[in-house]
Amino acid sequence: MNGAKWPTVKDAGSLASAETTVIGKQVRGKRPAASGTFFQKYNILPSLLFFVLWELFSRVNESAKFFNPNFLPAPTVLLSEGWELAKTGIITDSIISSTIRILLGFVIGSAVAVALGVVMSKFKAVERWFSPILNLVGPIPALALLPLFIIWFGIGEFPKVLLIAWTTFIPVLVYTLDGFKSVPSTLIRSALSLGATERQIFTRVMLPSAIPNFLVGAQVSLGLSFSALIVSEMMGAKSGLGYIIVDARNYFKITNMFVAIILIGLEYSLFSYLLKLVERRIMAWRKGGLRDAVEK
Amino acid sequence: MEVRQVGKSFGSRSILKKVDLTVHSHEFICILGHSGCGKSTLLNMIAGYLLPDEGEITVDGEAVKGPSKSRGMVFQDHALFPWMTVLDNISFGPEVQKMPKAQAKETAKEFLKLVGLEPYASHYPGELSGGMKQRVGIARALASRPDILLMDEPFGALDVLTRETMRIELQKICSQLKPTILFVTHSISEAVYLADRVVVMKHGEIAEIFEVGIKHPRSSHSAGFGEMMSRIERVLMDEEHLELASAKVGS
Numbered sequence: 001m002n003g004a005k006w007p008t009v010k011d012a013g014s015l016a017s018a019e020t021t022v023i024g025k026q027v028r029g030k031r032p033a034a035s036g037t038f039f040q041k042y043n044i045l046p047s048l049l050f051f052v053l054w055e056l057f058s059r060v061n062e063s064a065k066f067f068n069p070n071f072l073p074a075p076t077v078l079l080s081e082g083w084e085l086a087k088t089g090i091i092t093d094s095i096i097s098s099t100i101r102i103l104l105g106f107v108i109g110s111a112v113a114v115a116l117g118v119v120m121s122k123f124k125a126v127e128r129w130f131s132p133i134l135n136l137v138g139p140i141p142a143l144a145l146l147p148l149f150i151i152w153f154g155i156g157e158f159p160k161v162l163l164i165a166w167t168t169f170i171p172v173l174v175y176t177l178d179g180f181k182s183v184p185s186t187l188i189r190s191a192l193s194l195g196a197t198e199r200q201i202f203t204r205v206m207l208p209s210a211i212p213n214f215l216v217g218a219q220v221s222l223g224l225s226f227s228a229l230i231v232s233e234m235m236g237a238k239s240g241l242g243y244i245i246v247d248a249r250n251y252f253k254i255t256n257m258f259v260a261i262i263l264i265g266l267e268y269s270l271f272s273y274l275l276k277l278v279e280r281r282i283m284a285w286r287k288g289g290l291r292d293a294v295e296k
Numbered sequence: 297m298e299v300r301q302v303g304k305s306f307g308s309r310s311i312l313k314k315v316d317l318t319v320h321s322h323e324f325i326c327i328l329g330h331s332g333c334g335k336s337t338l339l340n341m342i343a344g345y346l347l348p349d350e351g352e353i354t355v356d357g358e359a360v361k362g363p364s365k366s367r368g369m370v371f372q373d374h375a376l377f378p379w380m381t382v383l384d385n386i387s388f389g390p391e392v393q394k395m396p397k398a399q400a401k402e403t404a405k406e407f408l409k410l411v412g413l414e415p416y417a418s419h420y421p422g423e424l425s426g427g428m429k430q431r432v433g434i435a436r437a438l439a440s441r442p443d444i445l446l447m448d449e450p451f452g453a454l455d456v457l458t459r460e461t462m463r464i465e466l467q468k469i470c471s472q473l474k475p476t477i478l479f480v481t482h483s484i485s486e487a488v489y490l491a492d493r494v495v496v497m498k499h500g501e502i503a504e505i506f507e508v509g510i511k512h513p514r515s516s517h518s519a520g521f522g523e524m525m526s527r528i529e530r531v532l533m534d535e536e537h538l539e540l541a542s543a544k545v546g547s
Binding site: 017184186189190191192193194195196197200202205208209211284285286 | 343344345362363364365367368369371373375377378379380388389392393420422423436437441442446
């Protein structure tokens, strides 16, 4: 569907730009100009405005001194400082080690959650034994466990990945289980009447039916596992974006702090975007929502 | 297929009481009754989703112990797999029955042609209209070659016009394939239009069985059509359900 729409959007854009050059002002009032369609396609205007306002405020603050200008450096300053920092190689190292940690933790946590979800939905006894325990330990904020993990497992990679995996595990498990339980019974019935075995029903009906729920769980836990990542890097780490923040605090390098914070935001956005892509790919069959309800 | 002395109750409410019914092969039987008369329960038991409390249901002499591919089902809400394309939905049955994939797709295409939806092979069910979905549902049930096709108010959720075309289509398919069909409905005209025999159920019992001897293709102007309808109507309406029934006749 999207694929089909693409060229028409582009065409409209080039058409509009062609007309604006020819007819000029007359068209501008009626149709969005080429730049308008660009901003419609990539909604970056708000963030752009945000940084511009920040820049202006920081520049004004440098002379007006509402508060210590060092507390809020301007984005352009951050860019140049960040570039200096990047030259030392610290930033690439940190991004790489943070990415590896979150990927490992996220994948391990999701895999274990789905596996346990499968077993729990298949065997009533397992669910009977596991769900009270999960209800007991599930609500504990994972960050509360970090000092304990460090005492148990040291300050290496293992406790960090474990913490991220744990924060991923709980929401994914809850949502996936819910997905298995809410498979419409008529789907199972029709599969049975078409001659599917129990195993086939599981792999061909239950699993695909639970995927949307799993993705919601993954989306929810992504935010949680990012905070787990940063906090675990703030405690007993030698690398990572969280480490840059703690390190910068120790030397009062506020610009470095901002650089790390922005990088965290960017990395989270990237991961979230990737997950959305996966979702759109897998869920091409799904329709609904406001966009489909009313044509505009 | 035989239903012998079958009874079923949920809690203290008994839904079916000592139902006897014999279905011969290639026969089209409509089960007609008000909502809550137990017709869907009977169908679900024949499909094997529910088990009878008393009595026994046998197909070719073998007792029904659970769902099986020999009894295909078409649901009112079509129950298509939303993540599969139309073609994949239809080839699901042949595929899980160990037919090679390419051959299963061929079979699916055949049945897709039968219901006249070839251009929609790669669409998802969510993109189809209600009538089209139900056609896919019928094609899917037929593609796994069941001995008996069970249909639980398959056109119940469709609008009147679509219903009309669907029953003409179903009639055509029947004359081509001659399957054995058990069709649950609450529309008298639908029953008289389609069935060889109409089984009227009331309060969990079979009230009467009518042989519809009218030649196919039938229409409401066929000789004896109106008479058959009013005879069935009388059986359905002779009690406190009078108002309810008159409302249903219209549909």
